[in-house]
Amino acid sequence: MIIPGLGLVISIVTFPGIVVHEFAHQIFCRLLRIPVFRVVYFRVGNPCGYVEHEASQDPLKVFLTSTGPFFINTLLGILILTPVAVPVLKFREYADPLNLPLVWLGFSILMHAFPSTGDAGNMVEQILKNKNVGILPRILSAPVIVLIYLGAFGSIFWLDLVYAAAVAMLIPNLLTML
Numbered sequence: 001m002i003i004p005g006l007g008l009v010i011s012i013v014t015f016p017g018i019v020v021h022e023f024a025h026q027i028f029c030r031l032l033r034i035p036v037f038r039v040v041y042f043r044v045g046n047p048c049g050y051v052e053h054e055a056s057q058d059p060l061k062v063f064l065t066s067t068g069p070f071f072i073n074t075l076l077g078i079l080i081l082t083p084v085a086v087p088v089l090k091f092r093e094y095a096d097p098l099n100l101p102l103v104w105l106g107f108s109i110l111m112h113a114f115p116s117t118g119d120a121g122n123m124v125e126q127i128l129k130n131k132n133v134g135i136l137p138r139i140l141s142a143p144v145i146v147l148i149y150l151g152a153f154g155s156i157f158w159l160d161l162v163y164a165a166a167v168a169m170l171i172p173n174l175l176t177m178l
Helices: 006-013 015-031 059-089 099-111 117-128 135-157 159-177
Strands: 036-040 050-053
Touching (some): 006 015, 015 036, 015 059, 015 099, 059 099, 059 117, 059 135, 099 159, 135 159
Antiparallel strands (some): 036 050
């Protein structure tokens, strides 16, 4: 059941993840020398944040700027959550008052790792529909675009939260085995 307005409440509660998501887009634009016209890191509305940048004819640049938040948010979420989770998983007493804010921050960032449907739309327009792009980039990007749309649909069923929880538990567990 979808509760009206719940998405907005979740966006407000997890706003650090939106800020990092948009910052990741901006980082990739800067690294790839794609001019950025405007950045809105967070606002109450739809979309909650966005980066306006120049379109690119280079499919690799389009792919990286569209999927960059997945990599940045995932890595940053892991970096924030691992120091909190590893001692807990090793059954040590770890009553640090910073745990809850770090868990909230890490989960917020991980929950916004998935590229948006707007990111997928950019890939469709600039890669799939671009006659100047070769067949190989189209073939390689098409499954990623489908996954982005599936992830967006899955967020109705809390897939973004499931992803955050899975990453938050899996990575520290793997680290404790080392």
